[in-house]
Amino acid sequence: MSGFATRAAFDAALADLPMADGVARDAARARQNDLTKPPGSLGRLEDIAVFLAGWQGTARPALGQRRAAIFAGNHGFVVHGVSAFPASVTQAMVANFSAGGAAINALADSSGLDLRVVALDLDRPTADFTTSPAMDEAECLAALDAGASVVEPGLDLLVVGEMGIGNTTAAAALCARAFGGAAGDWVGPGTGVDSDGIARKVAVVEQALALHGNAPSTPFEALRRLGGREIAAIAGAVLAARQQRVPVVLDGFITCAAIAPLAAAVPAITDHCLAGHCSAEPGHIRLLGHLGLDPLLSLGMRLGEGSGAAVAVSVIRAALAAHNGMATFAEAGVAGAL
Ligand SMILES: Cc1cc2ncn([C@H]3O[C@H](COP(=O)(O)O)[C@@H](O)[C@H]3O)c2cc1C
Numbered sequence: 180m181s182g183f184a185t186r187a188a189f190d191a192a193l194a195d196l197p198m199a200d201g202v203a204r205d206a207a208r209a210r211q212n213d214l215t216k217p218p219g220s221l222g223r224l225e226d227i228a229v230f231l232a233g234w235q236g237t238a239r240p241a242l243g244q245r246r247a248a249i250f251a252g253n254h255g256f257v258v259h260g261v262s263a264f265p266a267s268v269t270q271a272m273v274a275n276f277s278a279g280g281a282a283i284n285a286l287a288d289s290s291g292l293d294l295r296v297v298a299l300d301l302d303r304p305t306a307d308f309t310t311s312p313a314m315d316e317a318e319c320l321a322a323l324d325a326g327a328s329v330v331e332p333g334l335d336l337l338v339v340g341e342m343g344i345g346n347t348t349a350a351a352a353l354c355a356r357a358f359g360g361a362a363g364d365w366v367g368p369g370t371g372v373d374s375d376g377i378a379r380k381v382a383v384v385e386q387a388l389a390l391h392g393n394a395p396s397t398p399f400e401a402l403r404r405l406g407g408r409e410i411a412a413i414a415g416a417v418l419a420a421r422q423q424r425v426p427v428v429l430d431g432f433i434t435c436a437a438i439a440p441l442a443a444a445v446p447a448i449t450d451h452c453l454a455g456h457c458s459a460e461p462g463h464i465r466l467l468g469h470l471g472l473d474p475l476l477s478l479g480m481r482l483g484e485g486s487g488a489a490v491a492v493s494v495i496r497a498a499l500a501a502h503n504g505m506a507t508f509a510e511a512g513v514a515g516a517l
C-alpha cells in the first residue's frame with residue numbers, strides 16, 4: 180500500500196505518475212467498434228468504458244470493488260462567519276453518516292458503493308489560515324496518509340468526497356492560488372450564505388492569499404497553508420489511487436479544488452480522474468476547465484459528501500453493462516457497416 184510519510188515521498192509520487200495501459204485501451208476501443216451498434220453511437224458511455232479499460236489494464240473492465248471515501252475535517256477560519264451553518268455540523272454529519280441517514284448513504288447504496296468515512300481530528304480544527312498556515316508539516320502528512328490509506332489493492336473504482344463546514348472557502352483559496360484570478364472569481368454561496376457572507380468569504384480568501392502568496396508555490400505547501408485535513412486527504416487519496424492505477428470519480432467544487440495545486444504543477448494528475456458532475460457552486464465549472472475535465476452529469480447539485488460522484492457511478496455502471504454485455508456483429512450475425 181502507498182503512503183506519504185514524508186514530503187519527499189509525496190513530491191516523488193507526483194513526479195512519477197504511471198500512465199494508462201494503451202494496449203488494453205486500444206482493445207476496449209476495438210471491442211466498442213465491434214459491438215452491434217453504429218460506432219460511437221453510445222457517445223460518452225463508450226469513452227468511459229475505454230477509460231476504465233486503460234486504468235484497470237484489461238479490455239473488459241469491471242466494477243466489482245467500488246468504494247466511496249468521505250473525509251471530514253474542521254477549519255479554524257470559520258470564526259470569520261463564512262458558512263451558513265455552525266462548525267458543529269461537521270461532527271454531527273459524521274454521526275449521521277454512521278447512522279446511515281445522510282444523502283451519501285442513500286446514493287452510495289443506490290450505486291452499490293462501499294462507503295468509508297474518515298473523520299480527521301474533528302475536535303482540533305486547523306489553524307486559521309488568515310494568520311498562519313492551516314497545518315504544520317506533520318499534520319499535513321498525516322492527512323495525506325489518511326487519504327492514501329483508503330486505496331487498497333484490488334479496488335476497481337474510487338469515489339472521493341468530503342464533509343467540512345467552511346471548506347468552500349478553503350477550496351476558493353486553493354483555486355486562486357493554483358490558477359490565479361480574483362478571490363471573487365472562486366467564492367460562491369456554499370451552504371447558502373447571503374451577499375454579506377460572500378463578502379466575508381472574499382475578504383478571508385484575500386487575507387489568506389496575501390499572507391501565503393509569497394510562500395513556495397509547491398503543491399504540498401499550498402495544501403498545508405490553504406487546505407484542510409479533509410482536503411489534503413483527498414489529494415492523498417487521488418495520488419495514491421494513481422500510483423495503483425485505480426480510476427477515481429471526483430465530486431464537486433471542494434474535491435476538485437483539493438487536486439488543483441497538484442494539477443497546476445503536473446496537469447497529468449487528472450488523467451485517471453472522471454469529473455462525476457458539475458456542481459452549482461459557481462467556481463466549479465471554471466475549475467473543471469482548468470483541470471481539463473468534462474463532467475458526466477450536471478444536475479444542479481451542490482451538496483458535497485461525494486454525492487454527485489456517487490450518482491455518476493450509476494452512469495459508469497451502465498457504460499460497463501453495455502461494454503461487457505453486448506454482442507459483437509459476428510456473434511449476433513448482424514451485418515456490419517457497408
Ligand atoms: C447539513 C449539511 C450537510 C452537508 N453535507 C455536505 N455539506 C457541504 O457543505 C459544506 C461546505 O459549505 P460551506 O463552505 O458553506 O460550509 C461542506 O461540509 C460540504 O461537504 C453539508 C453542509 C450541511 C450544512
Ligand SMILES: O=C(O)c1cccnc1
Nearest residue numbers: 369431432458481482483
Ligand atoms: O460543489 C460542492 O461539492 C459543494 C458546494 C457547496 C457546498 N458543499 C459542496
